[in-house]
Amino acid sequence: MRHTIRQISHIAAITIGAIAILCPASAQAQLLAPMKKDVSSFSENFIVKVMIKNPYKSPQRSYVQVYDENWNELETAVLSRKFAILGSGHGLSVTAIVPFDGEQKRRIYICHSIVPTTNGKGASYRGEVCGKYTATRYSV
């Protein structure tokens, strides 16, 4: 049975709509991405790149921290940005360079936190989202 052009267009519109629902163009509430990743490195350090985003309706100050697997802040990690003021809905790419410190495998957490302020007044709660990242060191 032949489909008319109108029927084909209708089917395509539904399909595209379904794909749009399943794959939204932007995750409005997303604060940190990716939230987990496995990386490899041949050097004494490994690199993890994440994207942070401000989900609030007003500009907010974002903080980024790196923790080891026991949730101790990793002082030896180097971040491209430790904090930034992001506009509403705006994002920023942050790169972390982390040493293996003699380990073959290392697991770290990278956390993005915001203490929301409204009209200059601070809230007493901080929202924090943490991703888990595992690195493996390979020898040449």
Add this chain to the structure above:
Amino acid sequence: MNNLTKKLNATLLASGMLLTAMSGSANAANNDADITFTGAVPDTCSVVVTRGGVMTINANQNILDSTGASGVSGLAQVATNSAGSTIEVLSPAAFTLAPEDGDLNTTFSTIYSLDGGTIVENVQGTVLTPLGVGVTDMVVDATATKSAGTFNAGAYSMLVTVRCVTP
């Protein structure tokens, strides 16, 4: 041309037409091709603080508590798109704003309740709760307790962290 020759020619012509039709339809079938679309949706967990809290002092002046009379709980909304993320509430180590000796002999604690994609009630902040998929509303309460002495008059502020960790 005799009858046999005519019949042979007709048969050959029909066969040729049939072969042409078959090859034509085979060509039409070979024109179909599949295009594969792929996509990936990464794990996400978001925490949005929707309201700060207010602590009030008790009659003995030694407990600042958001569950006290006129106290206000903090509110947050957590959203996940995969199972296994965990939520916890971290108590502060000290006040961010307090009169002198505000931190002296003071301990901090939190409790939280979840409703929506995950449901729990009055859980200690240090307890990790696995989150279900979807949106969860969170109510958080905080307490500062003096083991000795009382809280002096003045403004107090402390920061409580709501942390979501990917599985």
